[in-house]
Amino acid sequence: xxLMLVLLSLLGVIAYVALNYATKEPSxxxxxxxxAIYGLILIIMLIVSLFIQWPIExxxxxxxxxxxxxxxxxxxxxxxxxxxLRIVLPxxxxxxxxxxxxxxx
Amino acid sequence: xIEWLHPAFVLIIGALFVPLFKGKWKQAYLIxxxxxxxxxxxxxxxxxxxxxxxxxxxxxxxxxxxxxxRVDKLSLLFGLIFSLATVPLIIYSLHVKSNSEHMSQLVYxxxxxxxxxxxxxxxxxxxxxxxxxxxxxxxxxxxTDKAHSAGMRYVLWHVAGGVTLLAGIIxxxxxxxxxxxxxxxWSSSSATLGALLIFLGFILNAGVPPxxxxxxxxxxxxxxxxxxxxxxxxxxxxxxxxxxxxxxxxPLIWLGAIMTIYPIFYAVLENDLRKxxxxxxxxxxxxxxxxxxxxxxxxxxxxxSHAFAxxxxxxxxxxxxxxxxxxxxxxxxxxxxxxxxxxxxxxVFCLIGAASISAFPMFxxxxxxxxVIQASAVGGLALVxxxxxxxxxxxxxxxxxxxxxxxFFGHDSGLRAKDPQFNMILGMGIMAxxxxxxxxxxxxxxxxxxxxVVFDPFTAxxxxxxxxxxxxxxFAFFLLMTxxxxxxxxxxxxxxxxxxVRIIAIWLKRFVKGPLMNFAAWLDSxxxxxxxxxxxxxxxxxxxxxxxxxxxxxxxxxALYLIVEILYNWIFS
Numbered sequence: 001x002x003l004m005l006v007l008l009s010l011l012g013v014i015a016y017v018a019l020n021y022a023t024k025e026p027s028x029x030x031x032x033x034x035x036a037i038y039g040l041i042l043i044i045m046l047i048v049s050l051f052i053q054w055p056i057e058x059x060x061x062x063x064x065x066x067x068x069x070x071x072x073x074x075x076x077x078x079x080x081x082x083x084x085l086r087i088v089l090p091x092x093x094x095x096x097x098x099x100x101x102x103x104x105x
Numbered sequence: 106x107i108e109w110l111h112p113a114f115v116l117i118i119g120a121l122f123v124p125l126f127k128g129k130w131k132q133a134y135l136i137x138x139x140x141x142x143x144x145x146x147x148x149x150x151x152x153x154x155x156x157x158x159x160x161x162x163x164x165x166x167x168x169x170x171x172x173x174x175r176v177d178k179l180s181l182l183f184g185l186i187f188s189l190a191t192v193p194l195i196i197y198s199l200h201v202k203s204n205s206e207h208m209s210q211l212v213y214x215x216x217x218x219x220x221x222x223x224x225x226x227x228x229x230x231x232x233x234x235x236x237x238x239x240x241x242x243x244x245x246x247x248x249t250d251k252a253h254s255a256g257m258r259y260v261l262w263h264v265a266g267g268v269t270l271l272a273g274i275i276x277x278x279x280x281x282x283x284x285x286x287x288x289x290x291w292s293s294s295s296a297t298l299g300a301l302l303i304f305l306g307f308i309l310n311a312g313v314p315p316x317x318x319x320x321x322x323x324x325x326x327x328x329x330x331x332x333x334x335x336x337x338x339x340x341x342x343x344x345x346x347x348x349x350x351x352x353x354x355x356p357l358i359w360l361g362a363i364m365t366i367y368p369i370f371y372a373v374l375e376n377d378l379r380k381x382x383x384x385x386x387x388x389x390x391x392x393x394x395x396x397x398x399x400x401x402x403x404x405x406x407x408x409x410s411h412a413f414a415x416x417x418x419x420x421x422x423x424x425x426x427x428x429x430x431x432x433x434x435x436x437x438x439x440x441x442x443x444x445x446x447x448x449x450x451x452x453v454f455c456l457i458g459a460a461s462i463s464a465f466p467m468f469x470x471x472x473x474x475x476x477v478i479q480a481s482a483v484g485g486l487a488l489v490x491x492x493x494x495x496x497x498x499x500x501x502x503x504x505x506x507x508x509x510x511x512x513f514f515g516h517d518s519g520l521r522a523k524d525p526q527f528n529m530i531l532g533m534g535i536m537a538x539x540x541x542x543x544x545x546x547x548x549x550x551x552x553x554x555x556x557x558v559v560f561d562p563f564t565a566x567x568x569x570x571x572x573x574x575x576x577x578x579x580f581a582f583f584l585l586m587t588x589x590x591x592x593x594x595x596x597x598x599x600x601x602x603x604x605x606v607r608i609i610a611i612w613l614k615r616f617v618k619g620p621l622m623n624f625a626a627w628l629d630s631x632x633x634x635x636x637x638x639x640x641x642x643x644x645x646x647x648x649x650x651x652x653x654x655x656x657x658x659x660x661x662x663x664a665l666y667l668i669v670e671i672l673y674n675w676i677f678s
Binding site: 001002004005006008009010011012013015016017019020021023024025026038041042045046048049052053054055057058065067068069070071072073074075076077078079081082083085086088089090091092093095096099100102 | 369370373374442443445456460465466467482483485487490494495498499502505506509510513514515516517563565566568569570571572573574575576577578579580581582583585586587591592595596597598599600607608611614615
């Protein structure tokens, strides 16, 4: 059991590193292979969770792939909110300095 | 049993002798105070100074007794991590020539230890304030105009916080009659205001929104090594005092939960990677405050152990991005990318830090953060649980993927910087090994936590839960990145909640420099006119006239005084 968990964790780390190398530009020569490894590990994670006895503190944890869906949705949500905020928040890098320079005018 | 020596004073007094050494000798000397402080802390664990808990360095002050050394499991844990982290930090900064930088950093670290071991509110305040000043000097060592004004804003925030804290302490002491610093009492109505002000002072240092803007404003302006120091002591000493004084204080749950979410948006948008790390620092402290607010043994264990792990991986992340800045001269995502080939070691260290902060299984964040999240689940706080999990996915996205991605992978920037020199590599290596050690074998850490640990992070549901959450968050990043929907890096800053304050300050400055100065000049000219009309000593050589008049007036008053004095003695003797 412990060995399985260590193996899973290692797979997670491999997926993480593979993703970093695969998405860099110019493309990694092994890009397709890296992406295949990454995709495969994602699928393994989905399958593994079918065999797990989830503790149910909250009702939604009963859904088998809850965390996969939630992680995916959370990331999309956060990035889209950030995209909306980008309409309002950004200013030039010397925004405050310019405001101060207005002093001597 | 031998006499206890305060580790804070080892660092503070050690700092004073730094200018006496030069070159290699200075480098050798710099290691001594942090190592000595660490040895003292380790000896405390072995019971060399007495059984824990004990208190030492009790010094009478007015009608109170100050306790500089209150040693129990909680203070010792923070003492251990502060002194443990200072060693690799000093090694990382050995190449720095500036004495002022080394001295301010050592004093800063020393004061943080002082805060941790302070057993009463007065000595706590004493170290708290010197810590603000020392950290301001750490920022000023950035030696740019930006660093100078950021340091100024930093200290204004902290002076405001310090005055609030002082007012709170005075009210609290006069209401309760005791200066001991333990759980802050809300019971009596006269102490409530004091407790509230103390709380405000504490959460300002913890960086709770909307009082957080000084962190991303000033930390990225410090030097490469300065920002690593800054990332560790101020906020985590605030976590310590909150854990000590406000454990189980309900509002902290929600402040902490908001604190984990709010900075994520900024971290996604920011271009300066040290700013991204500053925002993710706020997010991580949010997890700790949330745990302190929940206040159950599991939650407190989670909060303080997370602070322990956080200091190591956040230091490591600031070190690795600092190395990039040191070698390339920039930490901006727009200018970086593709460095993994020429900076392989730094890349690996950064990835280890990133995996730790994201709480990947087998890395340090995994064995600590999950206690806080578990505590929220056990406590039935569904919304908090959901928010913390959302934040966990967010951390992985901005600190776990964005930081290493834009620095070391991403678009090739054409930069071909090499790994930094040996001392920086060694510093990062120590931090990285600690991250992995805690992640693989957390039991020594679990043993020194304030409460007995009945929590096993390595269960199948927990490992799979975290892996699913993280990997599918990364999948979302991948999809958005490859489809071009991901917001591209921009050379911009983003307005934060300090915007109104800064704009008002700029208006105020304008008012002072404009109308107020004109008014003063007008008053001046009138005074001059009146004076010259009075003096009738002639219009030529104005200055000489004034000097003459003032000397004469001074002599006149002296003579008058002498006459009065003589008369007085003559009459009444």
